[in-house]
Amino acid sequence: MEAISVPASDHGLDTRRRRDRYGDVALKWTTALAAAGSVALIGLIVYKVVDGAQPAFSQFGISFIWHRTWDAVTNHFGALDFIFGTLYTTAWAVLIGGPIAIAIGLYLSELAPRGVRGVIGSLVEMLAAIPSVVLGLWGILVLGPVVHDQLGPWLNTAFGWTPFFSSRPDSGSSLFTAVLVLTIMLVPITASISRDLFAQVPADVKEAAYGLGLTRWEMVRGVLLPYARGGLISAVLLGGGRAVGEAIAVTQVIGATTHGIDWNLFDTGDTLASRIASQYQGAVSNLQVGSLFYLGVILLVMSLVVNFVAQTIVRRYAIERAH
Amino acid sequence: MEAASVRPSLKAQGRARRRLLTNRGTELGATLAAFGAVAVLAIVVVNVVQRAIPALNVDLLTQVQATFGESGGGISNAIVGSAIIVGLATAIAVPIGVLIAIYVSEFAHEQVRRYVRLALDVLNGVPSIVIGIFVYGLLVTGSGQAAWKASFALGVIMLPIVSRTTIEILGLVPSEVREASLALGVARWRTVLFVVLPTVRGGVLTGSTLAVARAAGETAPLLFTTSIFLNAVVSDPRQAMDTLPFTIFLYSESADPNLQRQAWAAAFVLMAFVLVTGLSARFLLARSERKLRGG
Numbered sequence: 231m232e233a234i235s236v237p238a239s240d241h242g243l244d245t246r247r248r249r250d251r252y253g254d255v256a257l258k259w260t261t262a263l264a265a266a267g268s269v270a271l272i273g274l275i276v277y278k279v280v281d282g283a284q285p286a287f288s289q290f291g292i293s294f295i296w297h298r299t300w301d302a303v304t305n306h307f308g309a310l311d312f313i314f315g316t317l318y319t320t321a322w323a324v325l326i327g328g329p330i331a332i333a334i335g336l337y338l339s340e341l342a343p344r345g346v347r348g349v350i351g352s353l354v355e356m357l358a359a360i361p362s363v364v365l366g367l368w369g370i371l372v373l374g375p376v377v378h379d380q381l382g383p384w385l386n387t388a389f390g391w392t393p394f395f396s397s398r399p400d401s402g403s404s405l406f407t408a409v410l411v412l413t414i415m416l417v418p419i420t421a422s423i424s425r426d427l428f429a430q431v432p433a434d435v436k437e438a439a440y441g442l443g444l445t446r447w448e449m450v451r452g453v454l455l456p457y458a459r460g461g462l463i464s465a466v467l468l469g470g471g472r473a474v475g476e477a478i479a480v481t482q483v484i485g486a487t488t489h490g491i492d493w494n495l496f497d498t499g500d501t502l503a504s505r506i507a508s509q510y511q512g513a514v515s516n517l518q519v520g521s522l523f524y525l526g527v528i529l530l531v532m533s534l535v536v537n538f539v540a541q542t543i544v545r546r547y548a549i550e551r552a553h
Numbered sequence: 554m555e556a557a558s559v560r561p562s563l564k565a566q567g568r569a570r571r572r573l574l575t576n577r578g579t580e581l582g583a584t585l586a587a588f589g590a591v592a593v594l595a596i597v598v599v600n601v602v603q604r605a606i607p608a609l610n611v612d613l614l615t616q617v618q619a620t621f622g623e624s625g626g627g628i629s630n631a632i633v634g635s636a637i638i639v640g641l642a643t644a645i646a647v648p649i650g651v652l653i654a655i656y657v658s659e660f661a662h663e664q665v666r667r668y669v670r671l672a673l674d675v676l677n678g679v680p681s682i683v684i685g686i687f688v689y690g691l692l693v694t695g696s697g698q699a700a701w702k703a704s705f706a707l708g709v710i711m712l713p714i715v716s717r718t719t720i721e722i723l724g725l726v727p728s729e730v731r732e733a734s735l736a737l738g739v740a741r742w743r744t745v746l747f748v749v750l751p752t753v754r755g756g757v758l759t760g761s762t763l764a765v766a767r768a769a770g771e772t773a774p775l776l777f778t779t780s781i782f783l784n785a786v787v788s789d790p791r792q793a794m795d796t797l798p799f800t801i802f803l804y805s806e807s808a809d810p811n812l813q814r815q816a817w818a819a820a821f822v823l824m825a826f827v828l829v830t831g832l833s834a835r836f837l838l839a840r841s842e843r844k845l846r847g848g
Contacts, residue, residue: 250740261656333586361770445576475680510776537678
């Protein structure tokens with residue numbers, strides 16, 4: 231290696247020094263450029279998506295957000311149905327999946343025997359690795375019929391008095407099927423973050439609780455959950471962010487027809503992401519393409535806000551802990 | 554028995570009994586939740602394998618899609634397309650991702666480091682469908698679809714995964730390694746490239762493998778960049794190609810049982826690939842962390 235060879239003269243030493251100085255500067259700036267590129271990339275994404283939405287912006291303005299027609303014939307487009315669909319399915323997925331995921335986190339950090347812990351943890355994380363399109367295929371051909379034939383009628387009989395299950399499903403494609411698929415996607419993400427959070431709780435705090443004679447559950451309720459509260463909120467938010475942005479699997483199982491602000495989970499629906507995905511080859515007019523981009527802008531803002539809030543909570547939480 | 558009734562009972566009663574039962578109940582609940590998640594994984598995998606088996610044959614891997622209405626045919630062009638597109642995406646994302654990681658962990662000031670990491674987290678949180686329309690607006694409008702445009706989109710998705718894993722693993726390299734090299738008079742850039750970087754080869758490999766597993770299953774960006782293609786094996790990245798995720802997406806909405814069978818077969822191939830790469834990434838990560846933590 232050059233680095234070891236003794237320079238023959240001062241002249242050689244000089245060139246090496248100069249080369250090394252150039253090398254340092256070059257490497258520093260090449261890597262800095264790449265890092266700046268990643269920041270610029272976010273700017274470019276925002277710019278391009280907003281730019282694509284321009285035709286719809288100038289036609290509908292901000293009222294696009296609360297209009298609910300989507301008609302390619304009369305060229306009237308609005309986002310309200312899809313915003314509702316996104317928020318409604320995500321809310322249910324978070325409501326069902328959040329507690330399950332936190333429970334899994336608790337099992338993995340507190341209950342699981344040492345030998346089983348790693349295996350089950352890995353299996354739960356593998357659930358997150360299943361491609362969404364495969365989960366969607368399973369959702370439409372396996373889960374859909376189950377929802378239509380068994381789960382749907384049963385839930386309708388038991389909870390038909392609530393607005394959520396007020397009819398039997400007409401087909402396997404429904405908001406409910408989408409909620410189940412989203413729940414399956416959200417659980418492993420939130421579960422593995424929760425497990426890491428619980429693992430960070432200092433052992434002496436837990437032992438102090440046990441020393442007072444608390445049962446395991448009382449220790450969890452009194453020590454673990456309050457201790458990890460901030461982190462748990464952002465773990466659930468990050469899972470919710472995944473549900474908000476999921477396009478493919480939802481497109482496959484949700485039925486792609488909206489009924490407006492419709493609380494009945496056994497009706498079909500549509501979300502921002504699934505509407506964009508399902509119209510990938512069907513957009514005819516400039517205005518319709520612009521409207522799809524507009525949906526993309528709304529989706530981007532929603533997921534950026536969710537992620538940003540989650541990250542901020544995590545960071546503040548980490549800083550508080552450090553003190 | 555007489556004597557026992559005199560002694561105080563050791564069984565929990567009243568409040569204590571209630572506390573014990575609550576505890577048992579919640580423990581059972583948490584255990585069920587964990588095994589429920591594993592059961593869902595098992596059900597999905599078993600369903601895919603079961604339904605894919607009847608369609609798995611040599612034709613599937615060597616033929617292109619049968620013309621409409623005919624039976625048979627295969628997904629060879631989708632397999633080739635996915636391999637080329639993901640391969641190209643890796644070639645784009647890995648070098649840039651590693652450069653970013655080097656900057657963050659070797660050069661940047663604390664403040665800058667925080668911003669770049671935040672940017673990577675934000676980028677990781679952008680929904681893939683938005684990446685899809687972004688690349689559509691940036692590259693596809695006007696000039697049409699092409700495989701390399703899909704690779705670009707997947708590269709954007711892979712970038713934060715590669716960077717973040719590499720940053721984590723670079724953080725594990727003991728500073729003595731850098732100091733020893735610098736103390737010997739080795740220049741900074743040589744230290745970084747020839748001393749520090751080789752010690753984290755395993756970590757870079759892990760990050761790349763994780764990113765490949767994620768990108769191979771992405772469908773949304775492909776809809777806008779490579780969804781209109783010839784029914785043949787295409788190897789020119791300037792043309793659009795069929796891909797496994799898109800095949801599954803398209804066939805899953807079909808009523809034709811032959812196409813549905815092929816969708817299951819394609820799902821089997823894709824899932825096997827993704828799970829195997831994911832598992833090997835986990836294995837590699839464990840190994841390189843063990844090495845760096847002084848194994």
